[in-house]
Amino acid sequence: MIVPAEFYLVLATVLFFIGVFGFFTRRNLISLLISTELMLNAVDINFAVFNAYCHPEHLEGFFFTMFGIGIAAAETAVAIAIIINVFRNAKSIHIKNMIELKH
Amino acid sequence: MEQLDFTILILALPLICFVVLGLCGMKMSHKVAGLLGSITLAGVTLLSYATAAIYFGAGRNMDGIYQTITPYNIKWLPLGETLSIDMGIMLDPISVMMLIVISTVSLMVHIYSLGYMKGEKGFQRYYAYLSLFTFSMLGLVVATNIFQMYVFWELVGVSSYLLIGFYYTKPAAIAASKKAFIVTRFADLFFLIGILLYGFYTGTYSFTPGEAVLISAGAVIPIALGLMFVGGAGKSAMFPLHIWLPDAMEGPTPVSALIHAATMVVAGVYLVARMFPIFIDFAPETLHIIAYVGAFTALYAAIVACVQTDIKRVLAFSTISQIAFMMVALGVCTSTDPHEGGLGYMASMFHLFTHAMFKGLLFLGAGAIIHAVHSNEKCHMGGLRKYMPITHITFLIACLAIAGIPPFSGFFSKDEILVACYSYSTMMGIFMSIVAALTAFYMFRLYYLIFWGKSHYEEQLSQYNAGTLDKKPHKPHEAPATMTIPLIILAVITLFAGFIPFGHFVSSNGHLYDIHLDWNVATISVVLAISGIFMATIMYIKGNSPITNAINHNMSNIIEAAYHRFYMDELWLFVTKRIIFNCISRPIAWFDRHIIDGTMDMLATVTQKIGDVVRPIQSGNVQSYSMWFLGGALVILTALIVFA
Numbered sequence: 001m002i003v004p005a006e007f008y009l010v011l012a013t014v015l016f017f018i019g020v021f022g023f024f025t026r027r028n029l030i031s032l033l034i035s036t037e038l039m040l041n042a043v044d045i046n047f048a049v050f051n052a053y054c055h056p057e058h059l060e061g062f063f064f065t066m067f068g069i070g071i072a073a074a075e076t077a078v079a080i081a082i083i084i085n086v087f088r089n090a091k092s093i094h095i096k097n098m099i100e101l102k103h
Numbered sequence: 104m105e106q107l108d109f110t111i112l113i114l115a116l117p118l119i120c121f122v123v124l125g126l127c128g129m130k131m132s133h134k135v136a137g138l139l140g141s142i143t144l145a146g147v148t149l150l151s152y153a154t155a156a157i158y159f160g161a162g163r164n165m166d167g168i169y170q171t172i173t174p175y176n177i178k179w180l181p182l183g184e185t186l187s188i189d190m191g192i193m194l195d196p197i198s199v200m201m202l203i204v205i206s207t208v209s210l211m212v213h214i215y216s217l218g219y220m221k222g223e224k225g226f227q228r229y230y231a232y233l234s235l236f237t238f239s240m241l242g243l244v245v246a247t248n249i250f251q252m253y254v255f256w257e258l259v260g261v262s263s264y265l266l267i268g269f270y271y272t273k274p275a276a277i278a279a280s281k282k283a284f285i286v287t288r289f290a291d292l293f294f295l296i297g298i299l300l301y302g303f304y305t306g307t308y309s310f311t312p313g314e315a316v317l318i319s320a321g322a323v324i325p326i327a328l329g330l331m332f333v334g335g336a337g338k339s340a341m342f343p344l345h346i347w348l349p350d351a352m353e354g355p356t357p358v359s360a361l362i363h364a365a366t367m368v369v370a371g372v373y374l375v376a377r378m379f380p381i382f383i384d385f386a387p388e389t390l391h392i393i394a395y396v397g398a399f400t401a402l403y404a405a406i407v408a409c410v411q412t413d414i415k416r417v418l419a420f421s422t423i424s425q426i427a428f429m430m431v432a433l434g435v436c437t438s439t440d441p442h443e444g445g446l447g448y449m450a451s452m453f454h455l456f457t458h459a460m461f462k463g464l465l466f467l468g469a470g471a472i473i474h475a476v477h478s479n480e481k482c483h484m485g486g487l488r489k490y491m492p493i494t495h496i497t498f499l500i501a502c503l504a505i506a507g508i509p510p511f512s513g514f515f516s517k518d519e520i521l522v523a524c525y526s527y528s529t530m531m532g533i534f535m536s537i538v539a540a541l542t543a544f545y546m547f548r549l550y551y552l553i554f555w556g557k558s559h560y561e562e563q564l565s566q567y568n569a570g571t572l573d574k575k576p577h578k579p580h581e582a583p584a585t586m587t588i589p590l591i592i593l594a595v596i597t598l599f600a601g602f603i604p605f606g607h608f609v610s611s612n613g614h615l616y617d618i619h620l621d622w623n624v625a626t627i628s629v630v631l632a633i634s635g636i637f638m639a640t641i642m643y644i645k646g647n648s649p650i651t652n653a654i655n656h657n658m659s660n661i662i663e664a665a666y667h668r669f670y671m672d673e674l675w676l677f678v679t680k681r682i683i684f685n686c687i688s689r690p691i692a693w694f695d696r697h698i699i700d701g702t703m704d705m706l707a708t709v710t711q712k713i714g715d716v717v718r719p720i721q722s723g724n725v726q727s728y729s730m731w732f733l734g735g736a737l738v739i740l741t742a743l744i745v746f747a
Contacts, residue, residue, distance in 0.1 A: 098725060
């Protein structure tokens with residue numbers, strides 16, 4: 001049975017906006033990071049889906065998905081390191097402590 | 104002529120000396136710095152004499168004139184296809200003559216200053232400035248083109264400024280240096296305009312652009328030359344731009360001798376002499392205007408000199424008057440042939456030469472007197488002939504020379520000037536003869552006031568002995584040898600310079616000219632000079648005679664006005680402060696502050712206001728940023744959907 005492409009796209013869209021919603025409403029830096037991951041994964045799904053359904057003879061979309069996962073992992077590692085340092089300085093990972101960056 | 108290649112050293116040596124003394128002077132002792140400066144200058148003097156010997160020794164060319172030689176000429180600043188500013192060295196009879204004058208007087212001043220400036224703070228700086236001045240002045244006279252002359256012209260202006268303001272802790276000296284600089288700079292503005300006009304219309308800055316070019320430039324040439332003369336009038340202290348020179352006497356006295364008597368102030372005369380061939384052929388009217396300006400200045404300065412009490416100021420006004428004589432001599436020329444109408448050129452250069460020597464001597468003598476009595480005022484002098492015999496004799500020689508008594512040098516040169524004036528018009532001749540008589544009068548007034556009459560020292564001593572004065576007065580003494588030797592050398596030159604056959608070296612068309620005295624003119628001028636001296640003798644030999652008192656009483660208004668230099672300084676102050684400041688500068692300042700600054704301020708204010716509005720967006724809150732970002736993305740998306 002072939003799942004129609006729309007199903008995947010709806011899933012990706014829902015996933016993306018869950019990420020956006022989380023990014024705007026959460027106040028904890030870890031939560032923000034998780035939200036970012038959700039958005040990235042939604043994009044990855046889109047890549048894979050469009051590749052599989054529109055150009056099955058090519059592999060670029062899959063490769064981009066692989067890249068996206070790899071970069072997301074690296075970015076998470078960096079972000080976690082930053083968050084740890086923020087915690088060391090501010091004894092908190094609440095978002096309100098991050099407004100210093102405007103200076 | 105390759106053997107004149109060494110002339111570059113004449114410029115290079117003082118410049119190097121200036122750099123060395125300027126940079127390392129403070130690490131040297133006074134003695135080393137002074138000797139370094141003097142020895143360098145002695146070298147320059149020897150080289151100048153060698154240049155003169157080779158140049159004049161080479162003899163005349165086929166046309167019977169001394170050829171102009173240009174050992175160096177470098178294209179310094181090309182301004183276009185044909186126009187360029189060159190730098191180089193040009194030797195012709197007048198520049199070689201000036202080399203001798205400048206290096207001789209400068210050497211005398213260097214030696215003299217060893218004694219005069221002994222122990223002064225900033226002694227090394229003083230010598231550095233003297234070297235700078237000598238370099239600039241030598242560069243001015245050997246200039247190959249009018250623009251090089253202008254560059255060095257400004258350099259002498261700067262060094263004059265630096266030396267007048269040498270005692271920079273003295274407010275009067277600072278004010279005088281600023282005044283000198285501003286007045287001459289103001290005049291130089293016209294000079295520059297003149298040069299640019301000249302360069303634009305002739306396509307060259309050369310002194311000899313060629314007849315065809317000058318004819319095609321036509322009516323611009325007299326205007327350009329007139330503007331150049333304004334620059335020369337500023338430097339040479341012609342009325343009404345003379346106001347800076349008397350104040351410039353605030354500088355050290357040897358500086359006054361070198362810059363403000365012998366060399367720099369004759370730069371204006373030299374400029375006119377340089378442009379003389381063009382003047383005579385293309386702007387004779389301008390040349391005659393110069394004669395009238397000069398004649399008026401000569402009379403004005405001579406009258407003012409008669410009543411001044413500061414001895415250096417008397418000398419300053421006499422300098423103005425004598426330079427005016429040289430200007431007049433150039434101005435009355437009507438042709439380039441010295442036998443008919445061109446005599447003034449030679450007379451002017453001759454007077455420049457002799458005047459540099461005897462006026463330098465007068466100033467150096469005045470310096471020795473000031474050194475001895477520690478004052479510039481005549482009332483602190485009197486009866487000094489017993490205490491300073493060498494200064495007395497040399498000063499007397501210089502006074503006789505400037506008064507025009509034979510056989511002193513001033514007689515010969517002034518006589519030539521008067522002959523030139525009489526051949527131009529009898530009025531001019533009579534006028535200048537009267538000024539010459541006044542010259543004799545004020546110089547001998549000065550001489551008697553300093554060396555004769557009651558001794559200020561003896562008066563004070565008797566008061567001290569009688570117990571009415573607490574402090575024992577300082578006894579005047581003869582100056583040290585470093586100061587008297589230059590006096591003696593200059594006095595010897597003053598004695599014999601009149602016998603130099605000057606016309607053999609310099610004349611208006613370059614041909615050999617034998618100076619011959621016009622006995623009518625010579626008799627008149629000698630009689631007038633002697634009567635001037637006689638007047639001064641009866642009025643001042645005994646201090647206050649009844650005649651002096653009577654004259655003082657009857658002419659007190661004129662004397663008062665002359666003492667204040669006929670209120671020329673006040674007039675200038677009125678013109679600059681009241682008229683120029685109030686009517687021109689203030690509106691411009693208002694426009695600048697309110698319109699130009701206002702526009703800029705408004706731009707800044709608007710930017711700031713916008714910033715105030717936009718600033719809260721940058722809150723530092725990452726989430727609000729991303730909200731804006733999302734909003735922007737949605738807008739773009741909508742736009743794509745709607746318009747695509």
